[in-house]
Amino acid sequence: MTLAAYSMRALPDQLSGLISLALDLRWTWHHGGDQLWRALDEEAWEATHNAWLVLNGVAVEHLQALSQDPDFLTLYQEQVSRHEEFTRAATWYSDSCNNKLDGGIAWFCMEYGVSESLPLYSGGLGVLAGDFLKASSDLGVPVMAVGLLYQQGYFRQALNTAGEQIEFHPYNDPTMLPVSPLRDSNGEWARVTVPFPGREVRLRGWKGQVGRCELLLLDSNDPRNEPGDRGITSELYSGDPEKRLQQEMVLGIGGWRLLELLDRKPALCHINEGHSALALVERAHQWQRSQQTDFEVARFATRATNLFTTHTSVAAGFDRFPRALAALYLEPWLSGQGNRLENLLGIANGGTSDLNMAGLALGMSGRFNGVSRIHQKVTQTIFQPWFGRWPTPDIPADYVTNGIHTPSWDSPESDQLWTRACGKDRWRQPMLEPEPMCDVDDLSIWEMRRSQCRRLVGYLRKRLHAQHCEHNYGSNPDAACGLLLDAETLTLGFARRFTAYKRPDLLLKDPERLVRLLTNRDQPLQIVLAGKAHPKDKVGKELIRRWKAFSQRPEVEGKVVFIEDYDLAVAGQLIQGVDVWLNTPSHPWEACGTSGMKVLVNGGLNLSQFDGWWAEAWNDQVGWAIRPGASFEELALDGSHDDSDARELYELLEQQVIPEFYHLDDKGLPGTWLQRIRASMDQLTARYSANRMVREYVSDFYLPMAAQGNERTPEIAAELVANRKNVCRHWPKLRFGELTEQTGDNSQTFSLCVYLDGLGHEQLTVELVAEASEFGPRLVQPMAMEHALEGSEDSYLYRATVPPRPAGHFTPRIRVKDARLNLPLEDSHILWYR
Numbered sequence: 001m002t003l004a005a006y007s008m009r010a011l012p013d014q015l016s017g018l019i020s021l022a023l024d025l026r027w028t029w030h031h032g033g034d035q036l037w038r039a040l041d042e043e044a045w046e047a048t049h050n051a052w053l054v055l056n057g058v059a060v061e062h063l064q065a066l067s068q069d070p071d072f073l074t075l076y077q078e079q080v081s082r083h084e085e086f087t088r089a090a091t092w093y094s095d096s097c098n099n100k101l102d103g104g105i106a107w108f109c110m111e112y113g114v115s116e117s118l119p120l121y122s123g124g125l126g127v128l129a130g131d132f133l134k135a136s137s138d139l140g141v142p143v144m145a146v147g148l149l150y151q152q153g154y155f156r157q158a159l160n161t162a163g164e165q166i167e168f169h170p171y172n173d174p175t176m177l178p179v180s181p182l183r184d185s186n187g188e189w190a191r192v193t194v195p196f197p198g199r200e201v202r203l204r205g206w207k208g209q210v211g212r213c214e215l216l217l218l219d220s221n222d223p224r225n226e227p228g229d230r231g232i233t234s235e236l237y238s239g240d241p242e243k244r245l246q247q248e249m250v251l252g253i254g255g256w257r258l259l260e261l262l263d264r265k266p267a268l269c270h271i272n273e274g275h276s277a278l279a280l281v282e283r284a285h286q287w288q289r290s291q292q293t294d295f296e297v298a299r300f301a302t303r304a305t306n307l308f309t310t311h312t313s314v315a316a317g318f319d320r321f322p323r324a325l326a327a328l329y330l331e332p333w334l335s336g337q338g339n340r341l342e343n344l345l346g347i348a349n350g351g352t353s354d355l356n357m358a359g360l361a362l363g364m365s366g367r368f369n370g371v372s373r374i375h376q377k378v379t380q381t382i383f384q385p386w387f388g389r390w391p392t393p394d395i396p397a398d399y400v401t402n403g404i405h406t407p408s409w410d411s412p413e414s415d416q417l418w419t420r421a422c423g424k425d426r427w428r429q430p431m432l433e434p435e436p437m438c439d440v441d442d443l444s445i446w447e448m449r450r451s452q453c454r455r456l457v458g459y460l461r462k463r464l465h466a467q468h469c470e471h472n473y474g475s476n477p478d479a480a481c482g483l484l485l486d487a488e489t490l491t492l493g494f495a496r497r498f499t500a501y502k503r504p505d506l507l508l509k510d511p512e513r514l515v516r517l518l519t520n521r522d523q524p525l526q527i528v529l530a531g532k533a534h535p536k537d538k539v540g541k542e543l544i545r546r547w548k549a550f551s552q553r554p555e556v557e558g559k560v561v562f563i564e565d566y567d568l569a570v571a572g573q574l575i576q577g578v579d580v581w582l583n584t585p586s587h588p589w590e591a592c593g594t595s596g597m598k599v600l601v602n603g604g605l606n607l608s609q610f611d612g613w614w615a616e617a618w619n620d621q622v623g624w625a626i627r628p629g630a631s632f633e634e635l636a637l638d639g640s641h642d643d644s645d646a647r648e649l650y651e652l653l654e655q656q657v658i659p660e661f662y663h664l665d666d667k668g669l670p671g672t673w674l675q676r677i678r679a680s681m682d683q684l685t686a687r688y689s690a691n692r693m694v695r696e697y698v699s700d701f702y703l704p705m706a707a708q709g710n711e712r713t714p715e716i717a718a719e720l721v722a723n724r725k726n727v728c729r730h731w732p733k734l735r736f737g738e739l740t741e742q743t744g745d746n747s748q749t750f751s752l753c754v755y756l757d758g759l760g761h762e763q764l765t766v767e768l769v770a771e772a773s774e775f776g777p778r779l780v781q782p783m784a785m786e787h788a789l790e791g792s793e794d795s796y797l798y799r800a801t802v803p804p805r806p807a808g809h810f811t812p813r814i815r816v817k818d819a820r821l822n823l824p825l826e827d828s829h830i831l832w833y834r
């Protein structure tokens, strides 16, 4: 690493603005500057789409010449002033949020997929994080993201002739990544340390600019660190638990310390996944130091403004560290703060003695949410163990359905079409037109589709040619190089991580049936596939191998192609060009899924399992669903549906998708297909955008949470903790007395005696609960305190009148009441009558 790479001594003065243009990753979605980078070095720009790399590679003489070239200077000046305008412009946030979040949102995630030129991601979670940042920039929401700068990122993939995955770990030269060293207020390179066993690990700060938002990154590759420690931030998801814990310490503890060093005072901390739970602990430590309190008060004071988003669908997906490992690594840090691992385990404990990071995140947060409507229910189920005897429907998990950053995923053709339909600024504000595509004629939509498909075929040929020449010596070079692909043929796309739950092999269940579809002379099909399998996922690798073997069968050769090294760039091409995007995960593993959302803006259609986002998006106008309308309960039933799902998939393709695509109306266009595209674009594009997602987080979480946080002063936090201690002391002695029931004409009245052992009745709520049955939906009815019982201290009579059901259907319960708390998350005491 040489600092010379950042000093840009060679840059002529009049072109100095190129540095901030090149370092603003806005060029990944806003293409106004493309011409500028092309003028600097067309070949490097086309090959890398990394403006910073382009700028660093330009010869001094060329820059000198450009600084004298009036055409270039005009182009340059225009970009510089547009960029200045952009940074000053009013935004949705500045117009409608009264600056209530001006301290900023500290946003933590293990991976970020902003651009293929900044490869710090492996898949869905990272891409979502990147899209979240970009949409926050569009809306002006002051998000400061914190992450790790991996020297190698996730592995890169190739396949050998046998279809076996080969893994590469190319080194990310940080001077060529579009980030710069982060400077503190004195202009020094920002560095923080994190206590490790017997040493301090030094971390260096980096900064990525994502439009109006910052992406703050840490790496441990400081030459003064122990050799082993320098590699903590080497790769993403290596599978080694010790390294994983080290990374989470760097991200969480180091990340929060970095914010502190930069004197940031975030209004809120939002963590994506439990990986960064330690940030919340370090935040409490910082508060504890500044307010001179104990940890418990600090926890209650800060948690109101901590939001935990979970993307996990099964409890096995939570990060867990064996107690001994956690003790070895965390004690040096905790003891420095007067804290103990026992304490964290108590907060995190969901019935195990391991350190469960999701549990810790939950215990440090004021609210938590899943990422689709169905995932909310899944989340309630998998987090239930943290809530004692609370029934699943009462688990306070919210949800915000994920979305994608539309301007990052639209094609040049669809960009034009949308601009025609609803103007330039359409993605920067809530969409107003209910049916933007209704005025766009069939021919324009169809021409956009075919043009996108032609470009995809061209791209696939280029990629396949390169793959072929590297190592895949198939029998038929034309097929291997994509020359048999056809832009008029119905193209099905499937690209995602290859792992068992995603069922990439569902379409291979009946290979002969698939062969018939692919080789139909009049209505043919072609398939493009991509995806990596985690290096330790043997099953996933086998799935890739099976597809590769199938694609080499002589009768389908050239009609089924596998593009190696799936990343943002490959995804961007596929989702623009394919006609139908296929997704077939098995329930409940896919929390939301986002790749299918990326085709919407481009007029691609979805054929997908009725699960995740598609379960809320699907109707029979917009696409096709496997097991449409299945309820959460039906989906949750055990048992494999692979065979019946595969049958449904074939039937949908044979009876609906393929005939509809090839059926031409009297204008010679596939009218029904186009109507479906229009419905999908109109109904779904705006709804499944990151723009909508970020606005939901702001309105439903950030703003109300910040307001609650303001009310939680140090005094109130201390009072809440004291109350809680009191509740803990008395709770074991609470008792129910007699329960009586009186049936009226059209109602029944329950009376209940309770003994509260010194807890004030205003601190508690007594409720009658009836579960859903043939007598009606679930009912939770508060009981009114009528009067104290004479003759016995701390005893009260409660009463409630409810619609009639068999008396045994109602069960009373007692829980804590305090409008200042988020319940039952912040106090899950509950006592049932039986």
Ligand SMILES: *Cc1c(COP(=O)(O)O)cnc(C)c1O
Binding pocket: 122, 123, 124, 125, 127, 495, 496, 497, 566, 567, 568, 571, 572, 583, 592, 593, 594, 595, 596
């Ligand atoms: C969108 C995207 C994903 C997420 O896809 P899912 O189908 O939701 O799993 C993963 N990887 C890349 C490169 C993507 O662009």
